[in-house]
Amino acid sequence: MSHGGPAVSAATRDLALRQRATRVVPGGMYGHQNAASLPADFPQFLERGRGSRIWDVDGREYVDFMCSFGPIVLGHAHPRVEAAVQAQSRLADCQNGPSPRMVELAERLVALIPHADWAMFAKNGTDATTLALSIARAATGRAKVLVAAGAYHGSAPWCTPRPAGTTPEDRAHLVPFVYNDLASAEAAADRAGRDLAAVLVSPFRHDARHDQALVDPAFARGLRGLCDRTGAALILDDVRAGFRLDLAGSWEPVGVRPDLSAFSKAIANGYPLAAVVGRDALRDAAARVFATGSFWFAAVPMAAALATLDGLQAERGIEAMVRAGTLLREGLARQARAHGLRITQSGPVQLPFLSFAGDRPAGADARPGQSASAPGLRFERANLFTGEAARRGVWLHPWHNWFLSAAHTQDDVRLALERTDEAFAAVRRAFGPDA
Amino acid sequence: MSHGGPAVSAATRDLALRQRATRVVPGGMYGHQNAASLPADFPQFLERGRGSRIWDVDGREYVDFMCSFGPIVLGHAHPRVEAAVQAQSRLADCQNGPSPRMVELAERLVALIPHADWAMFAKNGTDATTLALSIARAATGRAKVLVAAGAYHGSAPWCTPRPAGTTPEDRAHLVPFVYNDLASAEAAADRAGRDLAAVLVSPFRHDARHDQALVDPAFARGLRGLCDRTGAALILDDVRAGFRLDLAGSWEPVGVRPDLSAFSKAIANGYPLAAVVGRDALRDAAARVFATGSFWFAAVPMAAALATLDGLQAERGIEAMVRAGTLLREGLARQARAHGLRITQSGPVQLPFLSFAGDRPAGADARPGQSASAPGLRFERANLFTGEAARRGVWLHPWHNWFLSAAHTQDDVRLALERTDEAFAAVRRAFGPDA
Numbered sequence: 001m002s003h004g005g006p007a008v009s010a011a012t013r014d015l016a017l018r019q020r021a022t023r024v025v026p027g028g029m030y031g032h033q034n035a036a037s038l039p040a041d042f043p044q045f046l047e048r049g050r051g052s053r054i055w056d057v058d059g060r061e062y063v064d065f066m067c068s069f070g071p072i073v074l075g076h077a078h079p080r081v082e083a084a085v086q087a088q089s090r091l092a093d094c095q096n097g098p099s100p101r102m103v104e105l106a107e108r109l110v111a112l113i114p115h116a117d118w119a120m121f122a123k124n125g126t127d128a129t130t131l132a133l134s135i136a137r138a139a140t141g142r143a144k145v146l147v148a149a150g151a152y153h154g155s156a157p158w159c160t161p162r163p164a165g166t167t168p169e170d171r172a173h174l175v176p177f178v179y180n181d182l183a184s185a186e187a188a189a190d191r192a193g194r195d196l197a198a199v200l201v202s203p204f205r206h207d208a209r210h211d212q213a214l215v216d217p218a219f220a221r222g223l224r225g226l227c228d229r230t231g232a233a234l235i236l237d238d239v240r241a242g243f244r245l246d247l248a249g250s251w252e253p254v255g256v257r258p259d260l261s262a263f264s265k266a267i268a269n270g271y272p273l274a275a276v277v278g279r280d281a282l283r284d285a286a287a288r289v290f291a292t293g294s295f296w297f298a299a300v301p302m303a304a305a306l307a308t309l310d311g312l313q314a315e316r317g318i319e320a321m322v323r324a325g326t327l328l329r330e331g332l333a334r335q336a337r338a339h340g341l342r343i344t345q346s347g348p349v350q351l352p353f354l355s356f357a358g359d360r361p362a363g364a365d366a367r368p369g370q371s372a373s374a375p376g377l378r379f380e381r382a383n384l385f386t387g388e389a390a391r392r393g394v395w396l397h398p399w400h401n402w403f404l405s406a407a408h409t410q411d412d413v414r415l416a417l418e419r420t421d422e423a424f425a426a427v428r429r430a431f432g433p434d435a
Numbered sequence: 436m437s438h439g440g441p442a443v444s445a446a447t448r449d450l451a452l453r454q455r456a457t458r459v460v461p462g463g464m465y466g467h468q469n470a471a472s473l474p475a476d477f478p479q480f481l482e483r484g485r486g487s488r489i490w491d492v493d494g495r496e497y498v499d500f501m502c503s504f505g506p507i508v509l510g511h512a513h514p515r516v517e518a519a520v521q522a523q524s525r526l527a528d529c530q531n532g533p534s535p536r537m538v539e540l541a542e543r544l545v546a547l548i549p550h551a552d553w554a555m556f557a558k559n560g561t562d563a564t565t566l567a568l569s570i571a572r573a574a575t576g577r578a579k580v581l582v583a584a585g586a587y588h589g590s591a592p593w594c595t596p597r598p599a600g601t602t603p604e605d606r607a608h609l610v611p612f613v614y615n616d617l618a619s620a621e622a623a624a625d626r627a628g629r630d631l632a633a634v635l636v637s638p639f640r641h642d643a644r645h646d647q648a649l650v651d652p653a654f655a656r657g658l659r660g661l662c663d664r665t666g667a668a669l670i671l672d673d674v675r676a677g678f679r680l681d682l683a684g685s686w687e688p689v690g691v692r693p694d695l696s697a698f699s700k701a702i703a704n705g706y707p708l709a710a711v712v713g714r715d716a717l718r719d720a721a722a723r724v725f726a727t728g729s730f731w732f733a734a735v736p737m738a739a740a741l742a743t744l745d746g747l748q749a750e751r752g753i754e755a756m757v758r759a760g761t762l763l764r765e766g767l768a769r770q771a772r773a774h775g776l777r778i779t780q781s782g783p784v785q786l787p788f789l790s791f792a793g794d795r796p797a798g799a800d801a802r803p804g805q806s807a808s809a810p811g812l813r814f815e816r817a818n819l820f821t822g823e824a825a826r827r828g829v830w831l832h833p834w835h836n837w838f839l840s841a842a843h844t845q846d847d848v849r850l851a852l853e854r855t856d857e858a859f860a861a862v863r864r865a866f867g868p869d870a
Binding site: 095 | 452455456458459460461462464465466467468470478479480481482483484489492499501503504505506507511512517520527528529531532533534538541542544545552553554558559560561565568569570571573590591592593595596597599600601602605607608674699700705706707719721722723724725726727728729731732733830
């Protein structure tokens with residue numbers, strides 16, 4: 001694992017692929033994995049993954065702290081999951097009807113998640129948040145939904161952070177509130193009045209380009225009370241955090257149970273699957289909503305999900321992520337201090353985020369969908385830091401939360417910290433220490 | 436392969452799974468694969484698939500003429516596709532960025548499809564139709580879209596055939612026309628006026644519960660002219676038919692090239708993938724739309740798609756489907772005639788549909804999303820026919836088009852026809868011959 005060479009962007013294979021992609025893919029790449037929004041030291045194209053490590057198309061190895069933006073929760077190509085996938089693949093995947101795995105997985109989620117009396121499956125996280133909202137609307141006969149300003153709930157026209165290609169009607173029934181500000185949610189509910197169908201909320205504040213914020217338990221309880229009072233459904237968008245904080249649902253430790261939860265990402269260790277689970281009171285509405293997709297009932301991702309849940313329990317995966325995440329956080333804090341750099345680390349250690357005090361212009365507030373290079377937003381230190389880390393074989397992200405997996409060992413973190421120390425040194429050299 | 440026993444619905448394992456599913460899945464099952472909308476002789480749960488054959492959870496074997504509602508185009512577990520999947524799986528699937536397979540696949544589609552200058556990928560057919568519409572709106576700055584009444588373009592709130600859980604705003608910009616009726620499309624365009632962003636159309640009329648209709652080439656040319664005149668984008672929804680009629684796009688034989696095409700289903704022989712391809716004029720708009728999903732850039736389905744396209748070309752897959760589909764159509768026509776039953780077979784032989792004249796009450800017209808048992812709609816003969824066929828090991832569908840694959844041999848069709856002859860006999864016994 002040598003990273004002393006030239007920056008990745010100059011490497012032959014990645015650059016050649018980028019040039020080819022420019023001709024046949026709009027913008028050369030799109031979506032959350034577009035390397036154009038990352039420092040030049042990041043590659044665009046990846047080749048291989050095993051456990052906590054990934055390799056780009058030029059053979060450079062990285063300790064992976066993005067985990068494919070969440071899906072990889074046990075580590076890349078986890079033996080237990082791969083074995084289950086192989087076994088199911090020998091039978092069938094996408095058929096004229098579901099396989100027994102669908103019943104087994106629904107039973108498993110119902111057993112695991114206290115507020116789940118039933119489960120439905122889809123492919124994308126956006127499918128799950130959209131379906132949950134549709135179920136709430138079908139159940140209540142109402143239209144409005146409270147959403148936290150700046151929160152990400154998917155890429156469909158009703159929730160996309162970027163307006164291109166959408167119409168005003170797509171967002172006609174969204175009523176914004178401020179995360180962790182119960183009064184703002186109560187005021188939003190008043191604005192929605194008798195047309196309030198749902199409150200859609202993430203288990204903690206994990207808006208891109210912002211420091212994260214754990215949920216205030218009083219806020220969570222307040223939303224529960226608001227929904228009980230108004231008859232609206234409380235929908236937890238557990239797509240990003242699900243199965244990393246608590247296998248019973250991310251608000252179970254908070255003591256607040258939603259009516260519906262949307263899951264995806266980590267549910268099947270990288271295999272494409274999403275799920276909505278809900279309470280009995282919403283079962284009939286769920287059965288009335290038209291919800292389907294060509295690949296939604298395929299067996300292999302469900303077999304992978306069963307094995308992923310097995311693995312998370314057998315390996316005490318969440319404890320492993322907490323252990324490694326805590327080591328990483330403590331190490332980064334120590335290093336930043338030693339270099340005289342003020343940083344903020346926020347969110348759960350399993351889904352950490354790091355920002356530099358010097359990167360934040362006073363009073364500037366990012367809008368969702370705004371690119372890292374937009375005026376008023378600066379990630380110079382974060383870009384330099386994560387770029388230097390990437391050059392040295394540690395995959396972080398300058399403006400999106402990171403993800404730990406159960407495959408991260410103490411040695412992985414120690415190795416990563418050796419390199420981040422050099423990355424912090426580069427930041428200090430370029431920008432000087434913070435006052 | 437014996438089907439002399441009791442009806443499948445009484446079989447132990449399927450029934451036991453259905454009962455378990457009733458507790459943990461709303462309605463016991465949902466979506467297009469819900470066996471509740473099928474005759475009782477169909478199982479709900481499937482176990483295995485190979486080539487043209489599938490097996491249910493009670494070990495019953497079927498010649499499969501649904502092909503998982505389209506995705507299976509080369510046959511179940513096709514060796515070439517499975518080998519490509521195995522090879523890619525040994526490297527990686529869902530990573531922090533795409534693999535080289537994404538560039539290769541985009542290049543392949545651009546080379547294969549004359550109107551494709553670029554490609555984007557997603558998971559669901561609905562993702563692709565939604566993205567295509569968003570691109571058209573971003574490009575034109577307009578909102579309205581012409582859609583054929585009764586056509587299916589996906590399960591998102593804007594296009595779902597069932598209103599439960601949707602709001603009027605979801606469909607605010609849809610302007611209906613009648614398929615193959617150019618005057619109705621021109622009138623719809625007049626209603627949309629200067630706000631017309633797109634015309635969204637399937638390559639032939641394949642509305643569920645209706646006889647199919649091939650496209651009138653003059654109608655297709657007329658839509659092309661309408662779009663050229665108004666600056667709207669012509670979007671071909673090739674999700675269902677793509678890669679079964681022509682590898683260059685389903686309207687290539689018609690001589691009409693759309694601006695955007697949406698693909699999914701058959702593109703990767705069952706692996707979850709969707710694609711939008713488009714012309715250069717829409718490239719910038721495509722790059723501006725926020726389009727992303729956790730699993731959209733995964734490598735395995737793209738490797739499967741490359742192998743599927745290889746396989747379709749190497750095996751002359753479309754010719755094979757035409758051959759088997761023609762034999763099936765001719766055989767069914769002969770049998771129906773011999774039994775004195777009037778049937779209509781419609782659509783391309785690769786995506787056939789069969790209806791019974793006796794099933795259609797005069798003047799009744801199905802609305803999309805209406806269930807087969809809704810008042811005014813009767814599929815008694817089709818239900819009996821397909822149920823008797825299912826009991827005998829031939830998987831058809833009473834009210835949705837069927838799908839051929841390149842794995843269907845002359846022997847498969849001959850075997851299927853032996854059983855459909857008995858199924859027609861049962862229809863004649865129950866309902867008598869047609870006048």
